[in-house]
Amino acid sequence: MEAVLPIEVEIPCMRILADAELEEAEWAKQRYEQLNFIDEKRLKVLCHGQCYQQRMAQAFNARVHHRDFNPGDLVLRKVLHVTSDSRGKFSYKYDGPFVIKEVFSGGAVVLSDMDGTENALPVNTDAIKKYYP
Known part of the structure; x- marks a missing residue:
C-alpha cells in the first residue's frame, strides 16, 4: 500500500x-x-x-488631505536630522518660520528665511506645515 x-x-x-x-x-x-x-x-x-x-x-x-502652499506663505520645516542636543526628546521638532519662495509641481518648495536669505535646496511638502502667527 x-x-x-x-x-x-x-x-x-x-x-x-x-x-x-x-x-x-x-x-x-x-x-x-x-x-x-x-x-x-x-x-x-x-x-x-x-x-x-x-x-x-x-x-x-x-484619508489623505491635500495641502496647498503658495509663495509668501509662512511655514515651519521639520527637523529631519538628529543633532547632538542636550535636550534629547525635548528638542524642537520644527525650525522656522520660513517664507515659501517658489512652489514646484512635484511637491517641492524653495524656502527663504524671514530676512530674505534663500535656502539652496528645495524641501518636500511632506516635511513642512503652515505656520499661523
Whole structure:
C-alpha cells in the first residue's frame, strides 16, 4: 500500500494516473485540463491581488488631505536630522518660520528665511506645515 497526499486525490499526479491504468490519450487529455485549470487559478489570484491593491489604495487615499502652499506663505520645516542636543526628546521638532519662495509641481518648495536669505535646496511638502502667527 502506498501513501497518497490529500492534494493528489483532488488533483491527480502522474503516479496516481499511472496506478489508475488510463490510456495514454486519456491521460494526456486529463493532464492538459489540469494545466488549463492551473492557468485559471493563477489568473484568479492575480485578479484578486489587483482588486485588493485597489481597495487598499482607495482606503489610504480617502484619508489623505491635500495641502496647498503658495509663495509668501509662512511655514515651519521639520527637523529631519538628529543633532547632538542636550535636550534629547525635548528638542524642537520644527525650525522656522520660513517664507515659501517658489512652489514646484512635484511637491517641492524653495524656502527663504524671514530676512530674505534663500535656502539652496528645495524641501518636500511632506516635511513642512503652515505656520499661523
